[in-house]
Amino acid sequence: MHPMTKQHVIYAMDKNATPSMTVDNGAVVTIETYDCFENQIRSEYQPFHRLDWSRVNPATGPIFIKDAEPGDILAVTIEKIQLIGDATMLTGPELGVLGDDLTENTIRRFPIVNDKLIFSKEIAIPLNKMIGVIGTAPAGNPISCGTPEAHGGNMDCKEIKEGITLFLPVNVSGALLAIGDVHAAMADGEVSVSGAEVSSQITMRLQVVKEKNWPTPSLISEDKIITIASAPTLDEASKIATKNMVQLLTDATRVTTSEAIMLLSLAGDLRICQVVDPNKTVRMELPLQYWSENPFL
Template identity: 40%
Template sequence: MIRLSKETATYTFSAAHPPAIRIQPGETIVFETLDALDDQIHSDEDSASKIDLGHVNAATGPVYVEGAAPGDTLVAEILEIKPWNWGAALIIPGFGFLQDTIPGPYTRVFHVEPDGSMRYGSRVRLPLKPMIGTIGVAPLEPITTLSSGAHGGNLDTTDVKAGCKMYLPVFVEGALFGVGDVHATMGDGEVCGTGVECGAEVTIRLDVRHDMPIERPRLESPTEIMTIASAEGGLEEAIKIALEDMVSWLQREKGLSQEEAYMLVSIAGDVRIGQIVDPAVTVRVAVPRGIFV
């Protein structure tokens, strides 16, 4: 099996990066990923104030997929996420939704127990729920891995986990795929600015669809289909984009009229927050697969 070292990680999604590796469609790669804090935190005593924000959220890659061309769709099937046995959550000054009232700094290191849980003090035990924060392809113009957009990026969406397929629009030859920012667990919103940030080994099969043009990321889980949108204009803008994408998907794939699709999302779908702390906020619209006959 192909392995890609965390030493290939970059801090931007960009067509200017030379490929770390070239693969054929359908091949599987094990990505070694750095923790989002780039190994800057090791104990509760390590201050969140010392974080160098120029070296966070690295994405391992990029991977050049032969035959992927602008207008195609890259399919990233997430087969397995194996997080490190420890991670850290932080409140970083100047970051987080309540930064004006709870500014930090504050650091908490977590260790995975033999039963797969993590202790948070003496009264809370957290289950291990690994997910990918940053996953994307190179856009036409470089963008930091801290942000998100039509190319994917720092989506921080808890549904991006093993057993799911991420669909990403291809903007440049080869797609130039990268992945990183794994969380041992994270809540929707990522309100303080981090989940339990950890390194990991992530196994992904990459393929190309030439018959499925999309404008923004889509996600399929065993139970749901989801559209994902990011917007610097805030939640209302992101929700509108994700909702319009879902309506279009249902029209094309399920043969519904625009009105039927819109109503179906209202009576059977969910609007969920991904994260509300990055330069562009992220939401997804989810519809259960089991309702279709």
């Protein structure tokens, strides 16, 4: 087991970043993460203007994985997400989908009790622990941890949770994986600009996959396969996510391109992950129930 504390953070995914940890292919790693505000918010009454936005969306890392080389795929299996402390949420003018309707900033702190987020005396929301920021270093210029692109990043996909295996591209030697922005709960869209932001401890297994032409980012869960795409518009992201799923289907099964497209129109769900980041993120989900054995492993 390889531990890493949350003091090892970056604010952009960068091929020139110095690794905070080097691990063997197949290693199990446990890391700590700050919440997306780097734990700056301690009270609902804290002055909003004192929030340092340059410290938002820190990611713990980067982690150098031995044997990972450009063209490989990094498989990240999320074994456990342990939440630490209360959750924080905010919204306000010019934030989120309806920022134009708001005239003042609002900060809320939510306790977590018996696997539920206590929103109010009447409303307790079941947890759906998920990772908002996870990615590898891009081959080109650094990309802010707050921006999702083909390398992963701030995808805010609620399906990146315990038990799944996420596939990310390896663009540089060692991959340089970084993770942060864990949510205790978040719905598709993240319309207020934040989920229930919380510090965490994450345990994951890192495996390098060679000689596979899978589209990334993508993931496999117990019951579905998902392709994830981010782009300046939802239309562009939708096209990429769908095209990537078609590629997976034609590569892994015997269906033709036309059949794959028709199958997705019948059984695939195109869903919004988030609409509040510099790029928008969508996912295409396809249940695995149509195959007696998983053809994507």
